[in-house]
Amino acid sequence: MEMLFALCVGVLTTCGVFMILRSRTFPVVIGLTLLGYAVNLFLFSTGRLSINSAAIIGSTTEYADPLPQALVLTAIVIGFAMTAFVVILAMRGRGDLGNDHVDGRIPEHSSLSDKERK
């Protein structure tokens, strides 16, 4: 289970970082979301991975650490709000700047067709 979990976090982080480094706002937003998922999974695992253990004392013999779960909830809420904001900002950037490049203008030596370039 540990291996699978670690691989999940690793793959999500890699994809997230790759997408964040793209030049268009939409992939960047996707990348931020993926990185957010990876971070949430990672935070969850800091209370150690265990099966069949509730976060309530007395209900099971082994019990899970409730604090990381609370932290993840907080992180999810904050991450959700931030993603919503960045989506709106990206849309406004598309409207204000006329393209969806993160720098607000398409660079000279890009692989885009001339039609897309303004």
Add this chain to the structure above:
Amino acid sequence: MSHLVVLPFLLPIFGGLLLLLPPIQNALNHQRIFAIFTSILLILVSATLLHTSYTQGTQLYMLGGWQPPFGIALVADPLASLLVLLTAILGLAAILFACSGDDETGMYYHTLILLLIAGVNGAFLTGDLFNLFVCFEILLIASYALLVHGGGKHKTQASLHYVILNLVGSSIFLIALGILYGMLGTLNIADMARKLPLLTEDDQLLVKVAGLLLLVVFGLKSAMLPLHFWLPRTYASASAPVAAMFAIMTKVGIYSIFRVHTVIFGENAGNLAFMAQYWLWPIAILTLFMGAVGALASSNLRLLTANMILISIGTLLVGTAIASEQAAGASFYYLLHTTFVSAAMFLIADLISRQRGKAEDRFVQARQMKQRDLLAGLFFIAAVAMVGMPPLSGFIGKALLLQSADSGAAMLWSWSAILLAGLAAIIALSRAGTTLFWRVSSINDEGEKVPTAKLIAIVMLLSCSPLMVIFAGPITAVTTTAAAVLHDPALSVDALLPTITQQLGGY
């Protein structure tokens, strides 16, 4: 238990929320009066808090009555309360300045400023690392909205970079927190400092990674070298009162470096003691260098001021790199000074650009300003304070900091870097002044006069500089105490964990 400690956090939040309710929200004048009233109240509360924490020692406040290692604790030591007072004064200036027009360009200006103040105050007061993250997010989301306040192409473009960078920063912050919690089993800063020396060597390596990740995050907030690219453009594109308010946000990063890398990774951390200093030295020197180059290359006053902020960050990083009690005290004095002065400079840049027609604040020949003498006087005072020439507070701050670098290598590097950056600042600012005020193409009396509210805000910020010289004695006494409390484990660790320490004492 006194509730004074939590007030600087709650007051702006409730103030900001009340601003959204109908009787106040209906008229802009009501909003302005209420916001000014709230921020004056906040100054009074912060001053009381500073007085209490200075005379009676660190105030510990347990939210919900939970004992510190388990619940969230607020810690008002002299350093935190001093910075809370600084934020409150800056907040009043930003609100006052905006009252004559800048708050009409978009909605909810005053609410957002108050929420930003709440986030900053929370970050200063918290004794819990996860709560620090939450407060960072509060201040960041308020700053995102403030940055695009008023709208415009440049703002959208700058804020896109700023928001994305900070979202990545938040993810790194959470990863670091996860590692620290997984290794130490606590998020309370004092408890972390207590548990860190007990780790095995393998675990220490992981904690070291987390500590350095935290340094990256705080470096991003404070714009230290490889992570500074967002700062000049962001600050230059924000509207004047917002940029002035942002002057405190880089200092939040510096404060966090001081807090985390002195209390947790300080001298009692065993193998990990002072691990950040190895990185901080070159970064600080290079930040100073980049700030100086940027200042010389700036093409308008706002960009120049943003680069001056970079120089001040470099200077403060030198203070963190020296890592002695004396250097910390000197840095806190310099931090107060530089926040006031750079905020004032952003406000002055706005007044100048409004009176120069299309040339705005670019360093080109343009028509004469309507109130040239007044603006030139303000600019001159701010510039003298900024580059650190006597008789104003910048000189004392830098002198104290240079004095604290006593050993050979530290002295060589910090003296040469800070003094050379100061020289570059003098050149850049005198060139700016001569171009703005003396290279005049025509004289005409068009343009608006400076509104009184704006003038009051600027004079208030600028007068802090001579006041810091006149009252240098008491202020350095407070900053020295703040540094002493930060460096004394008995006060910054044991005193914040009353239950644990008592149990140990009982056995």
